[in-house]
Amino acid sequence: MENIVNIFVRSVFIDNMVFAYFLGMCSYLAVSKTVKTSVGLGIAVVFVLTITVPVNYLIQNFLLKEGALTWLSPSFAGINLSFLSFIMFIAVIASMVQLVEMVVEKFSPALYTSLGIFLPLIAVNCAILGGSLFMVEREYANIGEATVFGFGSGVGFLLAIAGIAAIREKIQYSNVPAPLRGLGITFIITGLMGIAFMSFMGIKL
């Protein structure tokens, strides 16, 4: 149990997708103009990450890893298919995103229209594929841990995008130097938020 909480807190605050690894920056910068749409995108990312990371965990451990195919026949023990992981993961992610898109279109048409092009673009959101690749790199012990990691990373992204959107709504009223307006100041704010998030570093639960 401790372990699970630890992974969750790590993935939300310390290893935050946006501030520590700069993943998902494209949609982070493009959709963060208003709080409402950014929260919608954040929730979609949480949902997709929570599904894709455990699914990819199963694929990694029962199909791709060296010796993973032994459950079929002991003679496959020497097969290592991990070079296929990119293509497998991206296929899982693309189909999951398609699923989420259909669900959102059915149950919340307003959110669907406001997310617009960015919903299908979650498929190429680095945070999603990054979640799966980090899951492989960190070698989580079981599927529970992997799920918590996926969920936590999603929450971290949601937190980051909601925060920057709120700041950008406020900053409209500030007197930013003209060449810095828009993109430039957003980068610098993100950097400052990243420095703030770094204060979580070293926390052990």
Add this chain to the structure above:
Amino acid sequence: MSKEKEREPLFSTKNLKLLRDPLGENNPITVQVLGICSALAVTAKLKPAIVMAISVVVVLSVSNVIVSVFRKSVPPRIRIIFQLVVIAMMVILVDQVLKAFAFEVSKQLSVFVGLIITNCIIMGRLEAFALANKPWESFLDGLGNAAGYGLILIIVGFFRELLGSGTILGYHVMEKIGIYNIGYENNGFMILPPMALITVGIIIWVQRSRNKDLIDKS
């Protein structure tokens, strides 16, 4: 159609523009806001930044050509999957080559080579350019955009390594100048991830104050 038959020279002004624009006024990172994700994480040192830039040049120019060759035979409905397969194939190739010939660097880049697949520059250029243009132009466009991306990567990597560790490509420049004797110290802050964002912010600031057309209207 008959006009298209007249072959233009390989490096006509129009084609050179494709190559040159992304380096400056239409830079993928500072103007089109594409591909920030991987751009920032690999720039703490100059060497991984250069390797990353080269990998993206290879992946983007080749996949641009492949998609452009097949642009008429792939139905629009499945184009995204098709593009992802092409990109993933190229990235797997690059990843395997890096693992074979530059294992140290490939360890440093860790997941970021894989993340070239989801680098928005690549999807963005395939969608916006390769689907509507001939292979040679697509190749130039890919080369130009990837080079513009690499340029920013190398600038950021250069300053972060120089100011953060006092070295360039592992060579102790600051020590050779003797600047430590007059009380200069490395700014360890530059190596930390948030400084990459602030460095890019400053690059954008400089670029936009030189070129007023790029300033956001809002």
